[in-house]
Amino acid sequence: MFPSATNNILGREFFARPTLTVARALLGQRLVRQLNGELLAGRIVETEAYIGPDDTACHAHKGRTARTEVMFGSPGVAYVYLIYGIHSMLNIVTEQVGFPAAVLIRAVDPLEGQETMRQRRPPASTLRQLTNGPGKLCQAFGIDRRLNGWEVTKGQQLWLEAGQSLSEVEVATGPRVGITYADPADRQVTWRFWIQDNEFVSPTR
């Protein structure tokens, strides 16, 4: 096993593709966080796509604001925001500069640094509960808005590495969750992707 200094890091071109392609391709890849001299890593098992100004579930559909600015920028940049006053959400910007789109990382399978993740999560958490939701994984990985606008292609602080590739049968799709405010058509599209039968996929409400 090589240390993480190899060039497995996913580059800008990985994210400069159609958002659905990226959302699907991110399944099975490694999310890596370097924090206080320690390495935390997880395998991505669930994602959601938010695509463009016409997607009423996408934050950018109301236009370009201070909050959504990074979504309009370069692919391969982290879009991190706070929701419900409590939870951070990690997205990676996709497509071309000027077109607002991103992939939300919804769940990972903890691979390295589980003890540190556990310290950041409530004491009663099971292994599954460390990272089986978008807010939970951000807390476990120490990800907050300070990383908003961070380039994840540099291999520092926060980045993604190539993992295993998955066959089609391992991937499931369905509607996105938590977007009751969006237009019915946008609520129906199956822009959520997950690894079938994986225990770290977030519980659906």
Added chain:
DNA sequence: GCAATGATGCACT
């Protein structure tokens, strides 16, 4: 096991 609820910060009419 499940449903209901409160927490909490910030962007934006």
Added chain:
DNA sequence: GTGCATCATTGCG
């Protein structure tokens, strides 16, 4: 002031 791309806790059984 309103409403979130959620989660932990409580109260049930």
